[in-house]
Amino acid sequence: MNLPAASSAAIDWAHVRADFPLLTRHVHGKPLIYFDSANTGQKPESVIQAVDDFYRHHNANVSRAVHALGTEATDAYEAARNKLAKFLNVRGDELVLCSGTTFALNLVAYSWALPRLQPGDAIVLTRMEHHANIVPWQLVAQRTGAIIKVAELNERGELDLAHLYSLLTPEVKLLSLTHVSNVLGTVNPVREICREARKRGIVTAIDGSQAAPHRALDVAAIGCDFYAITGHKMSGPTGTGALWARREHLADMPPFIGGGEMIKEVRFEGTVFNDPPHKFEAGTPNIAGFIGLGAAVDYLSALGMHNVEAREQELLAHLNEALSQVDGLRIFGQAREKAAVVSFLVEGAHAHDLATLLDLEGVAIRSGHHCAHPLMQHFGVPATCRASLAFYNTHDEIDAFVAALHKVRKLLG
Incomplete structure (x- = not known):
């Protein structure tokens, strides 16, 4: 094109x-x-062709084989990660490839929040959140004794920022909100909100599912701690997506799922985990899907x-x-x-x-x-x-x- x-x-x-x-x-x-x-x-033809081409000519597992097909598959998979990182203006080694925003937010919930939250701590959400940005926090709150506070909307369907900021009290450890509402279309001023949260020492997670397909993104400039996207909403294949996280968080977070590829060495006495982001990518990924997502990023970037x-x-x-x-x-x-x-x-x-x-x-x-x-x-x-x-x-x-x-x-x- x-x-x-x-x-x-x-x-x-x-x-x-x-x-x-x-x-x-x-x-x-x-x-x-x-x-x-x-x-x-x-999906544009280029995405469909990219998936088809992988299965016809390059199909192999990633990061496991030294033969030609394995090298081709790994190179194409990692190229997709780098394309997506450039699209979001983040570092590739801070981008965890996963099945989508739902998985990404659960990863934050179980690997970052669950080990840290205690009784009396609070999580702030907003009235306009998708269930994927509500249910994981409820599950974590039930297990830790934390509470959930909800920021309300004004009559236009916008966040009531005064109410939101009034909720950001010392017991709040996390603020998680959508960038763009999937129901109302409301675009939240996430850069301003993250700045206010950061002043108070509150970690921020952004659901970018409805933003990534429709607007230019500069995640680094937003100033959040976590940003999640879903590939199939941005003309890529289903079962693809990513979580961007600050490097210091990825280094401190324990793995969410264990298995192959996310390790350096396994002994029955214990395991040495791989470096981020790979320590969060256990098992065989949706290789063809991510190659297709890379093609979708190419397509959107050309537009x-x-x-x-x-x-x-x-x-x-x-x-x-x-x-x-x-x-x-x-x-x-x-x-x-x-x-x-x-x-x-x-x-x-x-x-x-x-x-x-x-x-x-x-x-x-x-x-x-x-x-x-x-x-x-x-x-x-x-x-x-x-x-x-x-x-x-x-x-x-x-x-x-x-x-x-x-x-x-x-x-x-």
């Missing part, structure tokens, strides 16, 4: 869309309109993440304008800084019914609690519909989606 990096307007987005074979599908006899990229991103964000903001503005013409439609979250995610309900229609009927029109949106039960409770609803856009979507798709929404609304009375 040969793309200009100057501006979003200089990119032929129709040409970019053609790189994604699945987007040519028809569903129920209608052209597919895929508005569920917050759930998983679609330019500033261009990706600008394109998605154009699409979001169009979507918001079009949805404003739908009677009885309520949007959840109107943050001043927001990603291209819109959660909504239509008066008189259950979210699942609406999504099911839209599917019959070829429109794929998400319905449900979006792994964010506490946020649904905050709004007093059991579920919402969610339309989440990516750079490969089009203005015509938005118009077709809203036309389908009008049609379905009439069917529902």
Whole structure:
């Protein structure tokens, strides 16, 4: 792919869309309109080919064999780590490759928090967190006697920063929050928040699942202690992701899972563990998946993440304008800084019914609690519909989606 990096307007987005074979599908006899990229991103041909090429020509385990295939596999796997590190502006030896954000946050919970927290300590979360950034901390709190405190939102669906900072009292040892809400699209000011936490000696963990696919990242500049991402949301294969952690944390944390590759020497009397990040990467990894993720990073980098964000903001503005013409439609979250995610309900229609009927029109949106039960409770609803856009979507798709929404609304009375 040969793309200009100057501006979003200089990119032929129709040409970019053609790189994604699945987007040519028809569903129920209608052209597919895929508005569920917050759930998983679609894959460009280059990613699919990278996975296929590995299995056809290079398949071997990593870091174990000296034969040619083993060397090729190891080199490609470590190249993917380095590509991802550059994408995040971090060091490769501080990047643990894992199955995704859920694993990454559990790694922090069990290897960093569990050995350190004591009764009376506190963890601060926010009302907008995904279950992956709630449940691990609950499990650790139950085992250590720590408590969880929750930062609330304002009427726009933004973090109430005054309330958040009031919670950062001396007993707080960890603050964990999302960079971008998977339900509201709210972009949190994580750099400012991490700075305030750091002043108080509080360690910070950031869920970057919804940020990495849609905006340029400089994790080093954010100033957090841990940053987690998921590969399949950024057009890479499923079962891939990473945890970035400060070197001093990785050095002090015990391994989360034991097995091969994460060791230097094993005796029955004891084991000498490998250096970070490898001491956290036990067993055979998803080698082909990470090579595919490296190809996804190449693809996004060629587009330019500033261009990706600008394109998605154009699409979001169009979507918001079009949805404003739908009677009885309520949007959840109107943050001043927001990603291209819109959660909504239509008066008189259950979210699942609406999504099911839209599917019959070829429109794929998400319905449900979006792994964010506490946020649904905050709004007093059991579920919402969610339309989440990516750079490969089009203005015509938005118009077709809203036309389908009008049609379905009439069917529902």
